[in-house]
Amino acid sequence: MVEIEKADGSEDYQISFLRQFTSARIGIGSSGAAIPTKPALEFKMAHAHARDAVYSRMDTEMLTDELIQFKLPVLALHSKATNREQYLQRPDMGRSLDELSSNRLADQITNNGIVIIIADGLSAAAINKNVLVLLKLLIPRLTDAGYKLAPICLVEQGRVAIGDEIAAELGASFSVMLIGERPGLSSADSMGAYLTYQPKPGLTDDARNCVSNIRTEGLALPTAADKIFYLIQESLKRKLSGVWLKDNQGLLNKL
Structure with missing residues (x-):
């Protein structure tokens, strides 16, 4: 039997130890017929952060300047969704490039290689915070292993499937889509990585591998880089x- 936290903050039985394993709201207690004021306010604040994340903007200027360090061309692209409202109401438009972006790719055909695609998704804040740290860990490993890298693509108002079109137009044999994930009430800055072999338009999600919840408080960025590199190999x-x-990484070590 476990009794949850009382309105005055005390606990008759130990439950606080569970909170070290999760940021989920457990054992928040009650005050009459409602939850205590502090957890209620924290919930509202988390909801506000999630809404802000959905409407955040990818800092393409900062990212472009920082991506120069990898000595790869950087292409700024855009989906057919012209603004955030259209992006949210028309998911299909976020899966396709606009005409200008398609024309820009036509001059960048790589014929094989890995293309890294960065898209704002549903949390550009997650990209602004995490993507450069991850790439600093991942790109050197890819180049040291001898993999050919295509231009890095920055996509505004993009969804996961837009990576298939980009990779196909570049002639890349593999795509790594780094995208802001749908924000939760404890994870407004979560980034996901979608990995696809021989990407092409029309693929469904069963053709991809996903590494999710990449953030400091979730799947740590060094661990995520290790996992992504393993899956690419x-x-x-x-x-x-x-x-x-x-994903059999580390399984043999546990036998």
Whole structure:
């Protein structure tokens, strides 16, 4: 039997130890028929942060300046969604490039190689905060391993599937889509990575591998970089991705 926190903040039985394992709202107690004032205010604040994240803007100027360090071309692209309202109401428009962006890609055909695509998704704040740290860990490992890298693509108002079109137009054999995830009430800055072998328009999510909840308080960025690099290696070696590619990293060490 576990009794949750009382309105005055005391606890008859220990429950606080559970909170070290999760940021979920557990054992917040009650005050009459409602929850205590402090958790109620914290909930409203978290909801506000989530809404702010959805409407945040990717700092393309800052990212472009910082991405120069990787000595790769950087392409600024845009989906067919012209603004945030249209992006949210018309998911299909976030999955396709506008005409100007398609024309820009036509001059950048790479024929094979890995393309890294950065999109704002549903939390540009997550991209602004996390993507450069992750790439500083990931790109050197890819180049040291001898992988050919295509231009880095920055996509505004983009969704996951837009990476398939970009990779196909570039002629890339593999895509790494880094995108802001739908913000939760404890994770407004979460970034996801979607990995696809032989990407092309029309693929569905079963063709991708996803590494989710990449952030300081979730899947730590060094761990995420290790996982992404492992999955890229396995995918290219086995020539598949998605539900057909199993994540066996570290399993043998636990036997």
